[in-house]
Amino acid sequence: MSDQFIAACPACHKKNRVAADKPRGEAKCGACKSPLFPGKAFNVTADEFRAHRDSDLPLVVDFWASWCGPCQQFAPIFEQVAQQYADKARFVKVSTETEPHLAQHFIIRSIPTLMVVKNGQEVARQAGAMGPSQLVQWLNQHL
Numbered sequence: 001m002s003d004q005f006i007a008a009c010p011a012c013h014k015k016n017r018v019a020a021d022k023p024r025g026e027a028k029c030g031a032c033k034s035p036l037f038p039g040k041a042f043n044v045t046a047d048e049f050r051a052h053r054d055s056d057l058p059l060v061v062d063f064w065a066s067w068c069g070p071c072q073q074f075a076p077i078f079e080q081v082a083q084q085y086a087d088k089a090r091f092v093k094v095s096t097e098t099e100p101h102l103a104q105h106f107i108i109r110s111i112p113t114l115m116v117v118k119n120g121q122e123v124a125r126q127a128g129a130m131g132p133s134q135l136v137q138w139l140n141q142h143l
């Protein structure tokens, strides 16, 4: 294992080099000073998505839309699990309304759709919302 890795900032999306042995709670962005591991899900544009995809943390992606009832119900579950996995993965949300090209790129046919992206590659996909324990089980299989 290398002694440092790249993490994109959840606030300004600049890439940061992080020492592997640094306590994650202390890591701050060199550009904007925001915590690098806040344990929160956040919305990304296509460009911001690429910054996170091209860093070393796995991504858990939630494709959603404002008119989608199941997406609204799932949002707090995604948020809760994001907190639980703060050190291990980035939880990003892609609005299929504001980022239709990104949704098209991944051929998203229904929402919500969840996806795990590792080393720039999609490694798992799940159409439809999950409960918290189901989501954790799914993530443990794929992260």
Ligand SMILES: [Zn+2]
Residues within 6 Å of the ligand: 009, 010, 011, 012, 013, 014, 029, 030, 031, 032, 033, 034
């Ligand atoms: Zn930043």
